[in-house]
Amino acid sequence: MTDLATRPGPAAPQAPPPPRPGPLGRLARLAHRRRGTVVLAWIAALGLALGLTSAFGGQFTADYSAPGSDSSAAADLIEERFPGLAGTELGLVVHADSGIASVRDDVEALLREVGAAPHVAGVEDPFATPGAISADGRTLLATVRLDVDVPDDMPVADSLHIVELTRAAEAPGMQVAVGGEPVYNAERGEIGSEGIGLIAALVILLLMFGSVVAAGLPLVVAVAGLAVSSALTRALIALVDAPDWSTSLATMIGIGIGIDYVLLMVTRFREWRVAGLDPEAATVATLDTAGRSVLVAGTTVVVSMLGLFGMGLSFMRGAALVTILGVVVVVTASLTLFPALLGYLGRHVDRLRLPLRRSAPAAGHRVEGRPGRGWQRWSAQVQRHRVLATVAGVGILLAFAAPFLGVRFGFPDAGNGQEHMSTRQAHDLVADGFGPGANGPLVLAVDLAGADGEAALAALGGALPDVPGIAAVTPPRVDATGRAALLTVVPETGPQEAATEDLVHRLREDLPQTLAGTGAEVHVGGATAASLDSTANTASRLPLLIVSVVALSMLLLLVAFRSVAVAVQAAVMNLLSVAASYGVVALVLQGGWAGRLVGIDTETPLPAFVPVLMFAVLFGLSMDYEVFLVSRMREGWVRTGDSALAVTEGLAATARVITAAAAIMIAVFAAFVPSPDIVLKVIGIGMAAAILLDATVVRLLLLPAAMHLLGRATWWMPRTLERVLPELAVEGRPTDHLPAQGAAAVPAPPAAAAPVPAPR
Template sequence: MSRPALLDPPSTAPAPGTPGGPPLGLLGRLAGLSFRRRRLTVLAWLLAVVAAVGAGAAWSGEFEADYTVKGSDSRAAQDLLSERFPGQAGDTVDVVLRAPDGVRAAEAQVDRLLAELAAVPHVQSVDDPFETPGALSDDGTVAVAKLRLDVVNPVDVPLEDSERLVAVAEEAATAELQVALGGQTIAATEQGEIGSEGIGLAAAALILLLAFGSVVAAGLPILTAVVGLGVSASLVGVVAGVIGVPDWSTSLAAMMGIGVGIDYVLLLVTRYREQLAGGRDPYSAAVSTAETAGRSVVVAGSTVVISLLGLFAMGLDYMRGAALVTILAVLIVMAAASTLVPALFGFTGRRVDALRIPGLRPQHGASPTWTRWSRLVQRRPLVSAAAGLGVLVLLAAPMAGLRYGFPDSGNNPEGTNTRTAYDLTAAAFGPGANGPLLLAASLPAPGDAAAVEALAEEVRRAPGVASVSPVSLSPAQDTAVVTVVPTTGPQDPSTETLVRTLREDVVPQATAGTGTAVHVGGVTASAIDSTDDVAKRLPLLVGGVVALSMLLLLVVFRSVALAVKAAVMNLLSMAAAFGVVAYVLEGGWAGQLFGIDTPTPLPAFIPVLMFAVLFGLSMDYEVFLLSRIRERWVATGDNSRAVAEGLAGTARVITAAAAIMVAVFAAFVPSPAVFLKVIGIGMATAILIDATVVRMLLVPAVLQLLGRATWWSPAWLDRRLPRVHVEGRPEHHVELPEPHLPGPRTAPAPA
């Protein structure tokens, strides 16, 4: 077998951008300018970081996320209470008190505690457990007092105020009185920050050192990612001042910026080193890198942006905010890859492999090991394809049992305030006490609550109801509230059945003809509505993102088979990742490895978010690999050789890039927040599967089976598609030992 063409002697033809050489494209001209004006380019990026930090300090907005569904019954209940009964509309903190000798025996101590808590900012009122019906357990050992806050969204409570609540409770606890706080505000306080960005960067630096064997070569991707992160992270607050941005999106945007930034620059540095090893001078090498790998970066980044734009179709405000800041991070690292990296090449020149790590020898060009692997797969393509498909199906199997919903405090780690409060409440009052429903009623006339009283009696007799509170009227007597405690917990399917029964049967029948409008709300009802809403919109997202990505690949590679193959394989790899997530969420031995010790539902917005991000990242590796395979196909006209040499030339880059991505997303896993933990597990698993089973096994096997049909497209379509040279024109950048122009694609030879 002949050696890979990238190891052949360099061409004697003039380099692109030099006198007598071929003309440069936009990226080549931009790289050349950045290389020549490298000091000015670096200074411009440093000024951009300073300007972004200044803009963030001057115009930063507050993070906010409204997870309620517009037009839903739970949203109508929330709006009604916010407008007419604000005392019942705000977020609440549960103060759970347990005294073995009886809570009344510690009444003086409880009163002092509640008085101190009432003095903390944002606490609007306190429900006295000794005067509130149903707040004291039957045996008198457990009581629940509610702190009613003056904010609806828990993130609107400053961290120092929520921490003060926790501190007051801890100071009041004694051997005779156990105190635990529950609620979303306290849960947000306990989650805190874990420095995921630093963990991801440290892991990426180690992998790059092992991949390049040189401090300088490994430092270029890290430096570029840090500069890009400095700009994008500072501008997140500015975006939050314009559109609602959830607080967790900052971590997602940072991880994406770091991950794709390092991946893209890794590809550029690898190509630059190959160009130098092939005999190019630093300037020509930088320009040729931009004209080849630089174009792959632009196409790959565009697929990520397209996937994230699909989140706008979901019609969810918080999802738009998360998508916008993440797109911003990706665009900034793309700009840095196109300008800052060529400028840094100008400073390093031929010393890109300087400061070598002892024992690690820099490697250039194609890998003989990966060449042999590709040939092995191609000799048994059916067996290889069946093995890869079998692995994906096996991993995806647990997805059939995936439960959707919002995790609650019962899923938090044992020993936390919120988990303790949840367990004490469930043991004393039943599981449904942790997820009460609210019936919010608009009365036909002030004080006319007869229909609501009759409704409360009907609800008491409904299956699945543990208790119903007395009717509470607003100060204006025009709104009434009834609290309904189910017999089952917030995540139990029976609770969802109860919500639907109340909305569809009990409430309409009890209020018919009375002029009383009643809405079923509360945190549990809101979670049910949100899950249903996302589930209805998910097919639109999947269909839109897949169709746009296939169209992009069709234009880039001019092949129907490649576009379809990419979509199918990406969907299979994501199904496998969701299967792993489902298995972990079961709370068995796999879940306990990651700190999930109870069966936990998956918030419906997480699959949406993961799909958009992962589909784009999977397309990154698809573009990196297929660009090089197509380059070798154009050079040789031999599909089998093109696959082997293309895989050998990119496998090291893809595996290193995937390892970095896995490390970056795995940094989410230690997070106390269940949804961040799940995002980390799912994304790290998906990238690992995609870069190993899919790219290194299924792709070469399937392309071998397709043969020349891999590059086929109908003649009428081929004439209408624009010409896009993703890797530039290979004949200008690498030696083509066997010049070849592919024949007509309308009648491909059989595989």
């Protein structure tokens, strides 16, 4: 008889195996376990990038001309028929209170010294050149020809040497200055303030986490990504043309998003540790949830930058490629190097805490991603006053955008530089001695091939003096073959004035009629005409950029969050925040009290490519905060089915992280405001203002208020689209990573209802 005590009973229920993590979770596990290999791989990548730069590194070049424009045709004709005039030149200006004749010996001695300087091909004798001495005899302008084809090829040290020669020649009653793009490039120094941005970011991270280890992780990952991408940039520009400021733009964005992305993941990692996961499991869970948000956010930035390719401008394509390279490298570092570093530091993430901070949170205590009472109260107030919050948010953004209605487009010149710069002094001396139009002369390039050259030039000589707005016209210079001629037209007004633009249009309309019957063609060129053409060309392409970037971003958000309302409101609110940043830029460029705060003391035009560039960058960066916030809201919606609770708790749970991330991004961009380069200064101002407005007015006020107004409709999507579009599940599956002891450890905000499937 079988003993009942020994009879086998029913098998004990076996716990189901833990769900397999997604691709990012598996990547995190691999990087965590093979951390040494991953770190060595990044060191090897840096060495390879430096090797490629050393072997194939190129130089920055940028063509701001408008392809197919009249000024571009003039430049091509000059390069073909007058190759000696197509090189780089400097303008050396001397002003003597007692007259140039009284200091002629000193001027000739200075010209001999400058002529002997490195890379100087020759100096035009101003005493033998008609029009080189002003009508009052007190100002002289000498042309210094360089042996470099483009300004960027002139070594900085040699440009500064010429500036030093002019400074040494000054005497009481005698002012000397030299202008030109090579001198401007040398005087402004190195572009960029990466160190200031990193220091500011470190302070914010320390205040956020209270731990040196936790604060250091985002910095290490961002700097590693920046080092590799910066080294690769030199190799990239050997293949494509890119402006020198593109590296600063890529640095701004790379540092900002690198720190922000890892900040989000460090926060989530600490939540999972508090929930009871060991370091490896917490790393996998972090990449399987927050890592998805990082990947989607980085993709939106890349998509936005790809929109610049539709502009058809070579320098825009180059700047976009340099920036995309930086973003891709930084995102890769966030998804590989970060989990590898957690393999070493995961157990010690709260070590080296600041003495003024509380000790590391124990299980069950609030951590960064969990809602604090202050943010819970704020979130509840937004829900309660959602109509007022929506109206107030839109009103604030429109008020900031208003100054952009009066913006003046154009390219800043030496007259907008700082007063201590030699280029600014040379500009002012030329304007005082020869008139404001002398700083932006127009060049008439006449194609005489197959034409009656004498009749054409005679017709021009008779017509130009009668054109309103012209101060002077130089005699025509004919090439050796007699197939082309050049005339220099000096306007009565400065290059940035509306009257000068009217003169360019007038010449282009009237001169072809003047030459009718001669067989000659005339093109109006020069720096001023090229600036006008580039501005018009860029402005005409802006609608295409806006439509393409907005459409692609909406499609990405539609796939990520499976909600029509989320995609539409993100596009509308991002457009509002970008418009508000444009208004801030327009305000400081007016040169009033706001401009003086940032070092702009004269009214300055806005290059048309700057708002284009800002739109592409800011639309992508704004999506970062959209993804961070809405992914947490969708997480609550999928779990509870309560839209109001999901929005309120999602805002409360992410507000602190978004605020810290925005503060870091603002600090990084603001560090570039002191730059003497007007373009870089304006970009820094605009982006800092946009991030501030986006992270406060939009993400913490307008967006949750609008979602509360829509209610459950926020998460609606047609069934047809549901079946067609793939599901990214950007919020991940947090419950898959919970420890066995139950749902109490869920790091997401606690729900009031049992989990339900997301309503369709």
